Structure formats: C-alpha cells, structure tokens
Amino acid sequence: MRYAVLGGGKRLRPLLVLASCAAVGGERFAAIRAACAVELIHAYSLVHDDMPCMDDDVMRRGKPTTHVAFGEAQAMLAGDAMQALAFEVLTPDTGIAPALQARLCSLLARSAGHDGMAGGQAIDLASIGKQLDECTLRDMHRRKTGVLLQASVMMGAACGPASAQATKSLSDYGAALGLAFQVVDDILDVTQASEVLGKTAGKDQDANKPTYVSVLGLGAARALAQQLRAEAKAALAATGLADVSHLSLLADSVVERDN
Amino acid sequence: MRYAVLGGGKRLRPLLVLASCAAVGGERFAAIRAACAVELIHAYSLVHDDMPCMDDDVMRRGKPTTHVAFGEAQAMLAGDAMQALAFEVLTPDTGIAPALQARLCSLLARSAGHDGMAGGQAIDLASIGKQLDECTLRDMHRRKTGVLLQASVMMGAACGPASAQATKSLSDYGAALGLAFQVVDDILDVTQASEVLGKTAGKDQDANKPTYVSVLGLGAARALAQQLRAEAKAALAATGLADVSHLSLLADSVVERDN
Numbered sequence: 001m002r003y004a005v006l007g008g009g010k011r012l013r014p015l016l017v018l019a020s021c022a023a024v025g026g027e028r029f030a031a032i033r034a035a036c037a038v039e040l041i042h043a044y045s046l047v048h049d050d051m052p053c054m055d056d057d058v059m060r061r062g063k064p065t066t067h068v069a070f071g072e073a074q075a076m077l078a079g080d081a082m083q084a085l086a087f088e089v090l091t092p093d094t095g096i097a098p099a100l101q102a103r104l105c106s107l108l109a110r111s112a113g114h115d116g117m118a119g120g121q122a123i124d125l126a127s128i129g130k131q132l133d134e135c136t137l138r139d140m141h142r143r144k145t146g147v148l149l150q151a152s153v154m155m156g157a158a159c160g161p162a163s164a165q166a167t168k169s170l171s172d173y174g175a176a177l178g179l180a181f182q183v184v185d186d187i188l189d190v191t192q193a194s195e196v197l198g199k200t201a202g203k204d205q206d207a208n209k210p211t212y213v214s215v216l217g218l219g220a221a222r223a224l225a226q227q228l229r230a231e232a233k234a235a236l237a238a239t240g241l242a243d244v245s246h247l248s249l250l251a252d253s254v255v256e257r258d259n
Numbered sequence: 260m261r262y263a264v265l266g267g268g269k270r271l272r273p274l275l276v277l278a279s280c281a282a283v284g285g286e287r288f289a290a291i292r293a294a295c296a297v298e299l300i301h302a303y304s305l306v307h308d309d310m311p312c313m314d315d316d317v318m319r320r321g322k323p324t325t326h327v328a329f330g331e332a333q334a335m336l337a338g339d340a341m342q343a344l345a346f347e348v349l350t351p352d353t354g355i356a357p358a359l360q361a362r363l364c365s366l367l368a369r370s371a372g373h374d375g376m377a378g379g380q381a382i383d384l385a386s387i388g389k390q391l392d393e394c395t396l397r398d399m400h401r402r403k404t405g406v407l408l409q410a411s412v413m414m415g416a417a418c419g420p421a422s423a424q425a426t427k428s429l430s431d432y433g434a435a436l437g438l439a440f441q442v443v444d445d446i447l448d449v450t451q452a453s454e455v456l457g458k459t460a461g462k463d464q465d466a467n468k469p470t471y472v473s474v475l476g477l478g479a480a481r482a483l484a485q486q487l488r489a490e491a492k493a494a495l496a497a498t499g500l501a502d503v504s505h506l507s508l509l510a511d512s513v514v515e516r517d518n
Binding site: 078 | 260303304307310312313330331332333335336337338339340342343344345346347349350357358360361362364365367368369371372373375377378380381384
C-alpha cells in the first residue's frame with residue numbers, strides 16, 4: 001500500500017481538494033483527510049489498472065508497477081485495502097463533524113464506483129477495438145477520470161460554507177477540468193516518450209483504444225483542451241468567490257503539463 | 260455486480276445486522292442498508308478471492324465464479340465497484356441521520372481493510388506452506404472473516420440506542436461467532452463434498468494452507484466450535500437485552516451448518 005501511494009505522482013486530486021477548500025474558507029483538517037482519501041482511491045485504481053488482466057503495464061511513475069514488485073495477489077489486495085482505507089481516513093473518531101464525514105463518504109463512493117471510475121474502466125475495456133463517437137467517448141472519460149477529479153473539487157467545497165451558486169460553479173469547473181485532463185492524457189500518450197511520462201507511452205494506440213486523438217485528430221484535441229480550460233476559468237469566475245487563484249493555476253497546469 | 264451478489268449465499272452477515280438491530284430496537288431502514296452494504300463487501304471479496312492470482316477457483320455457490328463467467332478484468336472491476344457501492348448504499352440523501360451514516364461507514368471501512376478482511380487475506384496468502392501456531396492462525400482468521408462478521412453485529416447495534424454494556428457484549432458475541440464461523444469452515448472443507456458446499460472442497464488442504472483442522476486436529480476443532488458457541492450465547496445473556504433470540508439462533512446455525 002505504501003509503495004503504491006507514496007511513490008510520487010502529481011497529487012493533482014489532493015491539490016484540487018485543498019485549493020477548493022481554501023477558496024470557500026473551509027476546514028483544513030477535514031480537507032487534508034479528504035485529499036488523502038481521494039489520492040488513495042486514485043492510487044488503488046492505478047494498481048488494479050496496471051495488472052495483467054487489465055492494461056498489463058510494468059512501469060508506473062518511473063518504477064515497476066505494484067504487481068511486478070509484489071506479485072499479483074498482493075497488488076490486488078493492496079488496492080482493495082487502499083479503497084477501504086480511503087473511507088477509514090474520512091471517518092475519524094474526532095476532528096470532522098459526522099455530517100461532513102457522511103457527505104465526504106457519499107461524494108467519494110459515488111465517484112469511485114459503477115457510475116464513476118470503476119464503471120468508466122469497464123466501458124473502456126469493452127471499447128477496445130471499437131469505433132466510438134465523441135459523445136460515447138466523452139461519457140466514458142467523464143466516468144473514468146472526470147468524475148473523481150470533479151469529486152475532488154466538491155469534497156474540498158464540502159469542507160466549507162459554500163453558497164449554492166459557488167457549489168454549482170465549482171462543479172462546472174471540476175467537470176471541465178476533468179475532461180481537459182483526459183484530453184491532454186490522450187495527447188501526451190502519442191506525443192511524449194515513456195521516460196517523460198514515467199509510464200509506457202503509446203499504450204492506448206497499441207491497444208487500439210479509442211481516444212480523443214484517434215476520434216478528433218491531434219489538432220482538434222489540442223483545441224478542445226484549450227476550450228475546456230477557458231470553460232473551467234469561466235466557471236471559476238461565476239463562483240463569486242474572492243480567491244480562486246489556486247484553482248485557476250491548477251486548470252493551467254492540467255492543460256500545460258508534459259507528463 | 261448482480262451476478263456476484265444476487266446469486267445466492269447464506270446471507271449470514273445481513274441476518275446478523277438485522278437481528279442485532281432488532282435486539283436493540285433500532286431503525287430498520289438504516290439496518291436494511293447496512294445489511295446490503297456488508298453483503299456487498301462480502302460478495303466483492305469472494306469475487307476477488309476466486310480469481311486466478313488468488314485462490315483460482317472456478318465454482319462458487321454452485322455456479323461458475325465471476326471471472327469464469329465474465330473474464331478477469333470485468334470481475335476485478337465489478338469487485339472494485341461493489342466495494343464503492345457498499346459505501347454509496349450507506350450514504351443516501353435522506354432516511355439515515357448523517358451521524359449514523361458516518362458511524363456505519365467507519366465500522367464497515369475498518370472491518371474491510373488492512374486491519375480486517377483484506378489484511379487477513381494478505382496474511383493468509385503469505386502463510387501458504389508455513390506452520391502457524393494457534394495464536395497466529397487465530398489473528399489471521401479474526402481479520403479475514405471474524406472482523407466483518409463482528410462488524411455486521413456492531414452495525415446493527417449502531418442503528419439503535421444500545422447501552423455501553425449491550426454494545427460491549429454484542430461485540431463479544433460477534434467476536435466469538437466470527438471465530439466459530441471460520442473453525443466450522445475449516446471443518447467443512449475436509450468433511451463435506453463440493454456439491455454440498457457449492458464450492459470446491461479440500462482446497463485449503465490441497466493448497467497446504469494452515470487451518471484449525473491442520474493445527475488442532477478434527478476433534479479439537481469441533482470442540483472449539485462448541486466452546487465458541489457457548490461463549491457467544493454467554494455474551495448475549497450479558498447484553499441485558501430483552502430479546503436476543505434471533506442472534507442466538509444465528510449462533511446455532513453458524514455451528515450446525517453443513518455448507
């Protein structure tokens with residue numbers, strides 16, 4: 001579990017939780033726990049995705065994947081226990097009001113499960129070798145990647161007293177940013193070397209998976225990423241919150257990243 | 260997910276939740292959801308345990324295991340999504356007080372994770388071919404099976420206004436029953452045919468796994484099961500609750516079951 005979650009990574013989801021909490025003036029103790037929980041979910045999903053029965057990848061964050069280092073059975077169990085630990089971290093005996101604990105568990109469970117990350121993965125698997133239209137591709141990526149990124153923003157917002165308008169606009173921001181993240185992922189998969197990515201490049205192409213690049217072409221995918229960044233920033237402006245600078249910078253870093 | 264969780268089974272954990280809730284006069288709406296959540300966790304663990312990298316079993320509840328029916332990748336994802344769904348079920352928008360939602364999530368997360376079921380599985384895997392003393396064996400089984408059974412009792416109790424004495428005694432009941440369940444499992448693995456069990460018999464013996472039968476012998480294992488039933492019933496008597504008849508019957512059925 002330590003190897004899988006403490007071995008680096010961009011920590012984008014925890015940063016979104018903390019930036020969103022700061023924007024609404026929320027409780028930092030709760031947000032730190034929410035940040036850990038969402039990263040545990042993300043890290044467990046990578047452990048399972050890399051396994052031979054899924055993407056069969058041997059390299060992640062520049063190191064051997066967890067099942068290569070510890071064996072498949074221990075990797076599967078480590079992933080399982082990391083998902084449970086996420087909910088354990090959200091429900092401490094003291095320090096977070098029970099109602100907030102329940103809200104955070106609700107947001108996380110819904111984004112990780114059948115209508116979110118795991119469901120998106122299942123659609124992804126079923127789509128190998130198929131032609132998808134942009135609408136279906138968008139739904140798959142929304143679930144697979146977007147929903148957990150959006151939930152990160154919402155969990156941060158739940159830690160503070162956000163207005164209905166701010167909550168709605170932060171949700172829009174999270175949705176745009178989540179989709180932008182996946183579009184950029186698809187672009188990097190074909191434009192970057194494995195050494196820069198810290199994982200095997202060109203995997204989606206090799207696996208004949210539909211991606212934004214394969215469906216739209218590289219140029220249109222790049223334009224879509226820029227458009228989504230603009231949408232994310234417009235949503236931030238609509239929150240009415242005084243300081244959304246960190247959230248704005250995170251939108252930039254999602255679109256401008258090179259790994 | 261439906262195939263894995265709606266395909267039969269004894270439903271022992273849901274019955275424990277509901278019987279415990281009834282004993283303390285708790286809220287039935289919350290208990291029904293807790294019962295579903297704990298069964299989802301149990302069912303997902305069976306899906307993952309049966310996979311080739313773990314126990315590599317092809318038969319469960321008299322049917323092909325989930326990965327045989329749907330493939331390994333879909334089985335792993337279905338299990339992952341079932342764990343998330345358990346926490347989704349515990350956190351509905353209405354109908355359960357937020358503080359109770361948080362308490363139920365806390366109990367379930369701790370029993371499913373590293374210090375409970377998944378951790379016990381990892382110790383189990385690491386113990387193949389090794390000699391374990393009874394103390395280590397007991398700790399492994401407590402985590403692997405006992406903790407989730409005990410949590411089922413505690414989740415039911417959390418749905419009502421249980422006194423500290425009742426809560427403590429119900430916890431003792433759950434611990435004794437959980438251990439009894441595993442002792443009987445080990446006995447059945449060597450005494451019953453696969454057709455009666457609905458799963459492959461003799462697997463533990465074949466895999467050279469330490470069990471209560473291999474460590475204590477069949478006669479002493481049977482005596483231990485009876486002793487644990489007596490301990491469970493003594494704990495029920497100590498609860499001070501008016502009607503613990505269903506919990507008492509469940510202790511009998513755990514020890515007297517033939518599959």
